[in-house]
Amino acid sequence: MDTIATVLSGIRATGRLHFGNYIGAVRHFVTHQQQGNRCMYFIADLHTLTTLRNPEELRGNVIEIVKDYLAAGLNPEGSIIYAQSSVPEISELSLLLSMVQPLGELERIPTFKDLVRKNPDNVTLGLVTYPVLMAADILGPQATLVPVGEDQIPNLELARNMARRFNERFGQTFALPEMLEEMVKVPGLDGEKMGKSEADNAIDINSSIEIIRKRYLERGITDPQRLRASDPGDPYNRCRSIYPLHEIITPGEANGREIAKACIAAHIGCVECKKRLVDNIAVILEPFQEHRAALANQNDYAREVLHEGGKRARRIIKETVERVRDKMGIVMY
Numbered sequence: 001m002d003t004i005a006t007v008l009s010g011i012r013a014t015g016r017l018h019f020g021n022y023i024g025a026v027r028h029f030v031t032h033q034q035q036g037n038r039c040m041y042f043i044a045d046l047h048t049l050t051t052l053r054n055p056e057e058l059r060g061n062v063i064e065i066v067k068d069y070l071a072a073g074l075n076p077e078g079s080i081i082y083a084q085s086s087v088p089e090i091s092e093l094s095l096l097l098s099m100v101q102p103l104g105e106l107e108r109i110p111t112f113k114d115l116v117r118k119n120p121d122n123v124t125l126g127l128v129t130y131p132v133l134m135a136a137d138i139l140g141p142q143a144t145l146v147p148v149g150e151d152q153i154p155n156l157e158l159a160r161n162m163a164r165r166f167n168e169r170f171g172q173t174f175a176l177p178e179m180l181e182e183m184v185k186v187p188g189l190d191g192e193k194m195g196k197s198e199a200d201n202a203i204d205i206n207s208s209i210e211i212i213r214k215r216y217l218e219r220g221i222t223d224p225q226r227l228r229a230s231d232p233g234d235p236y237n238r239c240r241s242i243y244p245l246h247e248i249i250t251p252g253e254a255n256g257r258e259i260a261k262a263c264i265a266a267h268i269g270c271v272e273c274k275k276r277l278v279d280n281i282a283v284i285l286e287p288f289q290e291h292r293a294a295l296a297n298q299n300d301y302a303r304e305v306l307h308e309g310g311k312r313a314r315r316i317i318k319e320t321v322e323r324v325r326d327k328m329g330i331v332m333y
Contacts, residue, residue, distance in 0.1 A: 007032040008143035008177075010044040010084065013061040014052050017068045018202035019281065020186035020194030022288070023248060028147055028180075030073040039079040040141050040313060041069065043306075046084045046091070047134070050127050066302040068205065071292035076305045084137065086310030089321040094129070094136040096324050100165055101132055109154050135159035139174045140317035147180040151193075170327040174320075184248055189219040191240025205285060206292060212285075213278040216242070220277075222270040229269035235260045242270070242277055250280050 009029060011021060033039045043062050052058050062083055069081055084090060106112065106128055116123055126133075131154075138146055138159045148156050156179055163174035188194035188201035195201060200219070203212055223238040225231075235243035243260065246253050253259055259276065262268035295301070325332070 005037045005145045006040065006141055006143045007037045007145045008040045008138060008141055009147045010042040010137060011065060012044045013048045013058055013065060015061060016064055017205055018194055019205050020188065020202065022072065022205050024149065024184050024186045025147065026069065026072045033074060033078045041074060041079055042082050042084050042137070044084045047130065050124065050130060063299055063302045066305055067292065067295040067298065070305070071288050071295055076309060080309045080312045081305050082309035082313040083306050086306065087314045087317050089314060089317045090136050090140055093140050093321050093324060094133040096328060097135055097162055098129060098132050100169065101162055105158065106131060109158065111151055111154065131155045131158045135162045138177050139163055140320050141313065142175045142320060143177045144175055145180050146177045150185060153179065173323055173327060186248065187241045187244045189215060189241055191221050206289065209278065209282045209286070212281060216274045216278050217271065220274050222273065226270065230266050232266045233263040235263045242273055246277055249284060
């Protein structure tokens, strides 16, 4: 890459981070930081307001996520770590962008339609304009690389379209962010995507390995048609939560398929397969948990990281918003 990329991503503060967040997102954040990019990682507390109603829980979650970031290897000197709400220019940019964004496009986004279908009585204006605020998150810092999960691809495409529309109408203003589809879908205990909103589905990265082992042994889903250890299994099609995670975290499995072959040949039972999985989870989590324990009571330090990160992020995003105001004819008298 000839120029330094601006890498941006955020995590909503709906709860403590889980193993899916760590594997699917935060580990990649650290990698981008190590490559010398300008990295901006925020906690999306404003986005969180669309679903979380408890103010104290929200405030606590933000601090805990910062400590998780730090324990995972993010360095406040190498990455800008901030709360979305610490940069009021993001909200202003969201309002300005909403003036050029057709409502119909927002209503057709698959994730919005799904939320309306599931809970039609709780469709707030904030939920409708969620993608516009997300576009402001991305376009404000002039992000060039945005790691996204599959469910957020439509929102990133909307941000790109918004940037194009604005540039065509008012002149070149925004960089077009590129998508990094590196955030893999990490299966939860039930085989669905691991999510903070599903307590029984997720693995808390701060849980002891003993608790994690117990949860996988009791709740992890393997091939339901494999009734005895001597029966051949189908790890690819019928093992919903155990083997798909082996493919992601077990060294060499994605290429060598040692565990898959042993399962198909009935050389390994489901209990042993689960135990091996948790052993590999332990290799990943134990160093993190050691660092995290040292930060457990460092709330003031986490607030300082957010304060300094917010100031740095605001300086960057303020420049963009000033240009947008000027091009749209808005004068701060």
